[in-house]
Amino acid sequence: MFYITRVVHFKMNFVKRLSESRDLNTIPSIYTYTTNPNESPVSNSQDSIPTIDFSLLTSPDPSLRLQVIQELGDACKDWGFFQVINHGVPEDLMNMVVEKSNEFFNLTDEEKKDFEEKDVLDPIRYGTSFNSKKDKVFCWRDFLKVIVHPEFHSPNKPVGFSEIMLEYSKRTREVVRGLLNGISMSLGLDQSCIEKTMKLESGLQIFVVNLYPPCPQPELAIGLPPHSDHGLLTLLINNGVGGLQIKHNGKWVNVNDTFPGSFLVNTADHLEIFSNGKYKSVEHRAIVNNVATRISVVVANGPSLDTVVRPAYELVDEERCPASFVPMKYKEYLEMQQGNQIVGKTCLDRVRV
Numbered sequence: 001m002f003y004i005t006r007v008v009h010f011k012m013n014f015v016k017r018l019s020e021s022r023d024l025n026t027i028p029s030i031y032t033y034t035t036n037p038n039e040s041p042v043s044n045s046q047d048s049i050p051t052i053d054f055s056l057l058t059s060p061d062p063s064l065r066l067q068v069i070q071e072l073g074d075a076c077k078d079w080g081f082f083q084v085i086n087h088g089v090p091e092d093l094m095n096m097v098v099e100k101s102n103e104f105f106n107l108t109d110e111e112k113k114d115f116e117e118k119d120v121l122d123p124i125r126y127g128t129s130f131n132s133k134k135d136k137v138f139c140w141r142d143f144l145k146v147i148v149h150p151e152f153h154s155p156n157k158p159v160g161f162s163e164i165m166l167e168y169s170k171r172t173r174e175v176v177r178g179l180l181n182g183i184s185m186s187l188g189l190d191q192s193c194i195e196k197t198m199k200l201e202s203g204l205q206i207f208v209v210n211l212y213p214p215c216p217q218p219e220l221a222i223g224l225p226p227h228s229d230h231g232l233l234t235l236l237i238n239n240g241v242g243g244l245q246i247k248h249n250g251k252w253v254n255v256n257d258t259f260p261g262s263f264l265v266n267t268a269d270h271l272e273i274f275s276n277g278k279y280k281s282v283e284h285r286a287i288v289n290n291v292a293t294r295i296s297v298v299v300a301n302g303p304s305l306d307t308v309v310r311p312a313y314e315l316v317d318e319e320r321c322p323a324s325f326v327p328m329k330y331k332e333y334l335e336m337q338q339g340n341q342i343v344g345k346t347c348l349d350r351v352r353v
């Protein structure tokens with residue numbers, strides 16, 4: 001008796017390769033994304049996006065410290081988004097991170113093959129769309145996601161990527177720690193309250209590179225649909241090509257002009273949970289264009305995977321201010337978010353009371 005075994009390889013359709021194919025004038029229908037027709041037009045009023053001077057958090061002048069903590073709290077409450085300047089991370093390092101990330105995508109298919117994603121919690125995942133096994137409409141985006149803390153992982157190519165990622169991971173964790181200390185105080189809590197409760201020492205940090213190649217019909221496709229991030233704070237830098245939009249007072253706002261060398265920071269779901277809804281995780285999306293490849297490098301910073309996240313006890317009062325969220329282990333939340341399609345704030349809604 002003969003058994004014929006046929007091994008079917010699931011071939012990922014990376015958009016980088018697709019966009020490089022000659023004569024691509026229209027996008028395949030799987031990428032056709034319908035935006036809500038009732039949505040108001042995108043606003044360019046980005047001048048008012050808050051800017052936080054990180055160096056003031058450690059100023060010897062207590063009134064300056066107090067002022068920046070107040071500004072940080074207001075930014076989290078009113079925008080869930082701000083840019084951070086004077087953060088101490090060298091601009092050269094930030095540029096190198098973007099450059100090396102680009103080099104990764106320029107490796108041959110064969111070289112990248114080892115990193116293709118199999119499971120949503122694999123430490124290194126090279127993939128396309130958001131969750132290509134579940135997405136009904138595909139995102140015009142390829143990605144690399146690497147867990148860099150509490151255990152450091154990295155692809156072994158291109159040369160020097162690993163060292164750059166390690167340094168960047170350390171330096172950005174320091175910025176996140178400083179910001180979360182300030183945010184703790186802005187909530188009227190001890191400076192180290194978030195750091196301790198969320199066990200940041202073994203907190204999860206994921207390094208994500210998004211690559212959005214030029215798209216022949218940008219108005220029909222989406223880079224990343226509206227969503228909020230898991231974790232506490234997300235830091236973003238890009239290669240100078242715009243595409244990020246954030247939702248502010250029900251309207252999409254373009255985030256294009258930012259200070260060179262600054263971090264774009266957004267509040268994520270677990271900060272909304274911890275603050276009992278005082279600080280909202282911001283909805284954002286990435287649009288695409290037909291001219292230039294956009295690269296964004298995102299560092300997602302969360303609690304330790306075993307932390308059960310719930311609203312801070314100090315912020316809950318059974319009568320006047322009951323808990324708005326039920327407790328959930330961060331690992332479970334992450335699996336739920338990464339293992340499904342990404343739709344607005346639906347994940348957070350699942351733990352909302």
Ligand SMILES: O=C(O)CCC(=O)C(=O)O
Pocket residue numbers: 208210224229236243244245284285286296298
């Ligand atoms: O590329 C961007 O600007 C947004 C990326 C993003 O939202 C994400 O990776 O979660």
Ligand SMILES: [Fe+2]
Pocket residue numbers: 227228229284
């Ligand atoms: Fe995001």
